[in-house]
Each structure stands twice: as C-alpha cells, then as structure tokens.
Amino acid sequence: MKQRGTPVLSDWRNITILTRYWLKGRLTRATALWLILGQGFAIIFIAFGSNIFLSFSSKFGVGTGFSEFALSLILAFILIGLLQSGFTGSGLPIRSADVDYVFTAPVRPREVFTAKIFINSLTTILFSFPPMLFLYVRLAVFNNAPLWTAVPAGLATLLFIITGLILSADVTLSLSSSLGPRMKLVRNILVFGVAAVAIIPVVFLVPGVPTWLTPISQILPSGLAADLSTRVVNGAPWTAELTLESFALVAWFAASLLLGIRMSRAHFYEVVTVYDGSESGKTIGEGKTTNLLQTAGRSVWPVVRDKETVVMRRSKERRGLLVSSAFLSVFMVIYSLAGVFQSSPTSFLFILFLIGSFGSGNASGWLEKEQFWIIRTSGINIRRYVAEIFRARVTPLLLLLIPVTVLVGVPLLLGKLGQPGSLAVLLALPDALLVAAVMMGGGIYFAARYGQSSTDEILSSQAQQLTDVKLFLYQTLVNLLLVSPLMGLVLLAAQPPEFLPVSPGPLTLVLFVASVAYSYEVLRRLLNASGDWIGRRENL
Amino acid sequence: MGDISIENLTKKYDGLVALNNVSLKVGSGEIVGLIGPNGAGKSTLMKIVVGILKPTSGTVSVSGHDVVKEPEAAKRLIGYVPENPSLYTALTVSEFLRFVGKIRGVPDGVLESKIADSLQTFTLLDKASSLVGSLSKGMKQKLALMAATLHDPDVLILDEPLTALDPKTQAFVHGWISSQGRNGKTVLLSTHNLEIVQDYATRIIIIDKGVVIATGGLESLRRLADARGDARLDEVFLKLTEDS
Numbered sequence A: 001m002k003q004r005g006t007p008v009l010s011d012w013r014n015i016t017i018l019t020r021y022w023l024k025g026r027l028t029r030a031t032a033l034w035l036i037l038g039q040g041f042a043i044i045f046i047a048f049g050s051n052i053f054l055s056f057s058s059k060f061g062v063g064t065g066f067s068e069f070a071l072s073l074i075l076a077f078i079l080i081g082l083l084q085s086g087f088t089g090s091g092l093p094i095r096s097a098d099v100d101y102v103f104t105a106p107v108r109p110r111e112v113f114t115a116k117i118f119i120n121s122l123t124t125i126l127f128s129f130p131p132m133l134f135l136y137v138r139l140a141v142f143n144n145a146p147l148w149t150a151v152p153a154g155l156a157t158l159l160f161i162i163t164g165l166i167l168s169a170d171v172t173l174s175l176s177s178s179l180g181p182r183m184k185l186v187r188n189i190l191v192f193g194v195a196a197v198a199i200i201p202v203v204f205l206v207p208g209v210p211t212w213l214t215p216i217s218q219i220l221p222s223g224l225a226a227d228l229s230t231r232v233v234n235g236a237p238w239t240a241e242l243t244l245e246s247f248a249l250v251a252w253f254a255a256s257l258l259l260g261i262r263m264s265r266a267h268f269y270e271v272v273t274v275y276d277g278s279e280s281g282k283t284i285g286e287g288k289t290t291n292l293l294q295t296a297g298r299s300v301w302p303v304v305r306d307k308e309t310v311v312m313r314r315s316k317e318r319r320g321l322l323v324s325s326a327f328l329s330v331f332m333v334i335y336s337l338a339g340v341f342q343s344s345p346t347s348f349l350f351i352l353f354l355i356g357s358f359g360s361g362n363a364s365g366w367l368e369k370e371q372f373w374i375i376r377t378s379g380i381n382i383r384r385y386v387a388e389i390f391r392a393r394v395t396p397l398l399l400l401l402i403p404v405t406v407l408v409g410v411p412l413l414l415g416k417l418g419q420p421g422s423l424a425v426l427l428a429l430p431d432a433l434l435v436a437a438v439m440m441g442g443g444i445y446f447a448a449r450y451g452q453s454s455t456d457e458i459l460s461s462q463a464q465q466l467t468d469v470k471l472f473l474y475q476t477l478v479n480l481l482l483v484s485p486l487m488g489l490v491l492l493a494a495q496p497p498e499f500l501p502v503s504p505g506p507l508t509l510v511l512f513v514a515s516v517a518y519s520y521e522v523l524r525r526l527l528n529a530s531g532d533w534i535g536r537r538e539n540l
Numbered sequence B: 001m002g003d004i005s006i007e008n009l010t011k012k013y014d015g016l017v018a019l020n021n022v023s024l025k026v027g028s029g030e031i032v033g034l035i036g037p038n039g040a041g042k043s044t045l046m047k048i049v050v051g052i053l054k055p056t057s058g059t060v061s062v063s064g065h066d067v068v069k070e071p072e073a074a075k076r077l078i079g080y081v082p083e084n085p086s087l088y089t090a091l092t093v094s095e096f097l098r099f100v101g102k103i104r105g106v107p108d109g110v111l112e113s114k115i116a117d118s119l120q121t122f123t124l125l126d127k128a129s130s131l132v133g134s135l136s137k138g139m140k141q142k143l144a145l146m147a148a149t150l151h152d153p154d155v156l157i158l159d160e161p162l163t164a165l166d167p168k169t170q171a172f173v174h175g176w177i178s179s180q181g182r183n184g185k186t187v188l189l190s191t192h193n194l195e196i197v198q199d200y201a202t203r204i205i206i207i208d209k210g211v212v213i214a215t216g217g218l219e220s221l222r223r224l225a226d227a228r229g230d231a232r233l234d235e236v237f238l239k240l241t242e243d244s
Helices: A011-026 A029-059 A064-087 A096-102 A109-142 A147-173 A181-198 A200-205 A211-217 A221-233 A240-263 A300-314 A317-337 A345-369 A372-376 A382-416 A422-450 A461-493 A504-536 B042-050 B071-076 B093-103 B108-121 B137-149 B167-182 B194-200 B218-225 B233-243
Strands: B004-013 B016-026 B031-035 B057-062 B078-081 B155-159 B186-190 B203-208 B211-216
Touching (some): A029 A109, A064 A147, A064 A221, A109 A147, A147 A221, A181 A211, A181 A221, A221 A240, A300 A317, A300 A345, A345 A382, A372 A382, A382 A422, A382 A504, A422 A461, B004 B042, B016 B042, B016 B203, B031 B042, B031 B194, B071 B078, B078 B137, B093 B108, B093 B137, B108 B137, B137 B155, B137 B167, B167 B186, B167 B194, B203 B233, B211 B233
Parallel strands (some): B031 B203, B078 B155, B155 B186
Antiparallel strands (some): B004 B016, B004 B057, B203 B211
C-alpha cells in the first residue's frame, strides 16, 4: 500500500528492472548461438522459398497482385494463430520463475504487462527482422526496385507481428473474470470477425470472385502490412493511400497496446499459461479416458509398439506430425508445379534433408516420455525394445509422407518421364522416405546416447541450452553424413545419360536396391547401438 | 523365497567413491531398513541390486543369481520402486499396469486378475481409466508400488517410498510393507523415516560415506552406540553417524 512520504519506485523503473532481468535471463551465450543458427537456417529457407515463389509467379505470369495476395494470406494465418494462442492463455508467455519471484514482488500488473511486451517485441525484432530483411531484399532485386525499399517493407511486416503479439496478449487478458458475460460475447464476435476477414484473400483462389472484396482484408493489420510491404518493395511510388495505410497500421499497434495496458490494471496472473519446459498432466488431458492398450493374447512386442502409439496419440505428437506433413505436401506440390524439381538436382537434396528432419526431431519426443528405470529393471531385451519403438514411430511418419511423395511424383511422372533428370526424381521420391527413416534412426541414437529423459538430473538451464545447441549441431552433421550416400545415389542418377555406365532405367533400379540395402544396414547398426547405450546409462 | 548377497561391492563415479567395499546379506523374508545421511550411498546400492548401475568391483546376487552375469534371472525376482518414480503419464492406470505386467512376463491368464486385485488393495479401482498424469503424488506412489509387485517378486527394493506422502497414504504404505514381510517377501527399504524402520524392520543397516558402519537389530545397535537401553533409533543413528 502506498504511503505518503514512502519512496515508491516509479512505473518505468520497475518496467526497466523487469526488462533487464528477463533480457539477462534470455540472452545467454546459448541463445545467441541459437539466434545466429536460427537466422542462418531461416535465410537459407527463405532463399529456397523465395526462389520457388518467384519461379511459380513467373511460370504462371502473375506479378505484384499475386505477391500481395500470398503475403496477405501468410500474415492472415499468423494473425489467426496468434489470436488462437491468446484464447488458450498463451498470449503472455510466463515462466515458473516469473510466478515465484515476479508475481510475488510488489510490482503492479500493468508494469509486468508492459515489460513483457517490451521483451517480446525486442526478441521478435532480434529473431525475425534479419531474415525478413533478406526476403524483401530478394524481392526488391527481383522487381528491380531500390534495395533500401526492403527496410520500410520489413519494418511494416515487423510492426504487424508485434501488433499481433500484443493482440494475442490482449485476448489472453480478456479471459480474466473481470470481463462480464456480455462483453465476452462481444469479444468473441470481434475476434472471429477478425479471423474471417483476415482469410478473405483465400477466396481469390476461386475464379470470378469480385475484386471489390480486396480492400476489406486491408482494414486488418495483416492486410495493411502485406499491401504496404509488397507495394514498397515492388518500387511503387509513395502515395497518399500508402501514408494512410501506414497511419492505420501504427493506429492498430497503439490501440492494441493501450487496450492491453488498460486491461492489465487488474490482476491477470491466473489467466496466463506457465511454461516451465516440463511435460505436465495438463498437456495430455485429465480425467477418465478409454483404455486403448490391449494385451490379452498378444506377445510383448506388439504391446510395446501399441504403448508407444498410444503415448504419441495422447501427447498430440501424431497431430503435430499430421500438420507438418500437410504443410510439407503443399510446399512440395508448389515446388513441383514451379518446375524446380526437374531443373535442379540440388533441390532434391534440400527436399530430402527437409523430410529427414521430420524423423530426426520426432525421436526426441520418445526420450522425453520414456521411463528407462521401468524398462531396465524388467529384464526385457533392450536392443529389441528400441527397435520396436523405432518401428512404432517410423510407421506413422512414413504413412504420412507416402501421400506427399505420390502427390509430387505422379504429376512429374505423367508429364516429364524421359527427360534428363526425371529418373533422379524417380529415385529421389522413395529415397526421401529412406532418408526420413535413417534420420529418425539417427535421432533415436543421439537421444539414447546423449539425451536426457524426464528422470535424469536436470542441468542448469543455461548449461542445458548450450549442450542442446552443441548436440543439435553435432547431430545435424552426423545425420548429414549418414544420409549423404543416399543423396549421392540421387545425384548419380541425375547425370546425363552419356556419363552413365549403363542405361538410366536399369541403373535407377540398381541404385534403388542399393539405397534400401544401405538404409537397412545403417538402421540396424544405429538401433543396436542405441539399445546398448540405453543399457549402459547410469543417470536414471 | 529370495535373499540378497553383496560381497566387497565398490562403486566409483569419476574418482568419487560412492560405495567402498560393502558386504552384507539380507536373508529370505527379512525386512531390512537401510538408513544413512543424504549422499551415503543408499540409492547407489539399491540401483546396483536392481541392475541399473554396474558395480566397479564386487558381486551382488539375488537368490544365487549374479545381477551382472544373469541379469534377467535376477530381475525376475525383484520388484523396485525408485526414490522419485516417474511413470508413463500419457497411459491410463490400467494401461500402465498391463504394459508393465507384459514386459515383466506376467502370463495373460493372471494379469487381469492381478491388476484388479491390486487396484482393490491400493484403493485405486475408480482410477483405472484415469490418465497417470492426472493422479496425485500419493496415487502415483501407490501405482509404482502396484507395478513393482505385479509379477509377484520375492524381493522388494523400496527407495524412499514415503517421500512427500500425506499421513494417510504413509500409514497405508507402512501397513502394506509390513504385510509384505508377513507374506514372506524380502524387503530392502531405504528411508529417512526412522520410526517405520524401528517399528517394522527386522534388521537395520546404517551406511555412511559409502561404508556400512553398523548392522543388526535395535538392541545391538544401542549397544554398539553405547546408548541407553530405551534410546530411540534416531538417537542411536545420530550417535553412530557422528562417530563415523
């Protein structure tokens, strides 16, 4: 309670202290390394992505309007995602240390809110601006516009993302009980209205849709930022309309910030979701559930596989896999339609590695949920156990990736068979599945040898982050080496016929058999070694 | 019935000696309380017996089966509950028990009835279809005890089974451990709750800095510590560990 004559820290001083405290906690050496790595990957991804996009728009003779449509749609999905996370209470990311030390300190909620917005904006700028700038430089070069136009274009998109984050926080704050039922209804209508308007650009995929619908989506920050960014980077002259759009975007930012500060005057801590990096009961649901694991009349190994499948299903890993493969399908089909597949053998390698990363990442999900003390004290064959876990995890992955390869492969084979490079594509498609499997095997090996299960002693978070970064780099390198023979075989098949020792058809078959044999042997060795490492682990 | 025999057991971690030339025997049907200060080597000793850790030197056998040379045969005879049992939170209680029963080789014909009996004994029948992740700490501890006994082991290794339990659950676990002894099971129990050791253990082993410093019944420990005839175990324990 404030008392006359008692020195009270000003709002801004508290905000500065909190921002400095969070900044110091977040920007560790490991985070800085992640930042550089992440931006490197993002720039590589954008380089490939923008090439596909530009090939696609050139091939189909679409220009500025298409760029604006595409960006508007992407930003709309980002906005919807942010609003959705706002509803789940994740609009304001809070850590357990914040709950213990910040929320119990004599700091006003609106100061915590403002400091959180500051830190989130700063992190967003650090993480997103360099790759965004790279994207707009690439587009400026393509459009023969001055390079400096990339800066205002990037800033407009950045301002949209920060506004979206604040809107997400606003939605989370509005979940507090102080909002009456009538206001909650208004809030829900508004948010769903925003989502509906945001995705208006989708309807332009339908031929004959009236063009007067276009400006409607531009009342939202996503539409405004997309229009501003694409027009600036296309070298369009600065008009009064663009000035008005800039003001409108800034107005969205200011309004959402003021609304958040206004709502955060009341205590809001009970509406936020706490992230502490551990798996909690909440993430997998509570209450009674249908029993899915049947054991009667079955041997132990199908039961082990079913256990893993049930765990993946309940921890929503399968759903995540489905969403990722849907994204990959769209990406690969566009890639294929753009004609990049046939013209550049290196693009196969990119696709192969991209698919492979699915398998590798999936393996760490196993270790986090595994309980080795139960397995190790049971007397079960650990090598076989690991092999069965791999089988349970690789099956859904392959089942999801097969339709993707068919989606890409069938149009290619129908239209392009016989042309140089098409046999390499024919080999690359099944090899992509083998790469995914081998990289999952690699992921399981790394998890078994270096990973920490939930029962392990947890290192200090900074040491853990640094270990994770080093491990990630090491694993990526080793996985790359493991799959490089498969990639090499694809490259061999892509050589012009005159450089090949036998005719391309039989050679492709031989190379396919060699790919399968290599993958089988590598997986056998990796899984056996994983089992041996699990059997030797002492940190249980 | 099972017995545990440990001879000249040493365990080193990167130069740190966790256990130093430990020799002891736990006879069939005994309830032995293993007590000692934090970091004394109790958990290390138990983890070697159940096959999670490999000894640096020395031998451990359960009913004559060397845990290093015949791990499968030894593990079949042991039920183990670690200090902080983490369980498969995404499985339901009955799925978890079925899975554990299956990997421990419990025949189909008896598994379902074993699970039903166990749920009844541990008063978790109404939680059979609940996710393990949604259970309270006490319920999870009960579930770990159920999983440890599903295959009807001769030897139970219980590492701090009472940690963080409410008084009611503690009383239940006390009674359950006592009943295991009456049923002829061999129990090696590590705990900081000296009351339960004094009340239920047939023999007490005190370990400190990786060395067994005393073993015997309460009377012999009192004599060893030169304590009063009515001294409680906690007094005897403090005296013996101070001296060591």
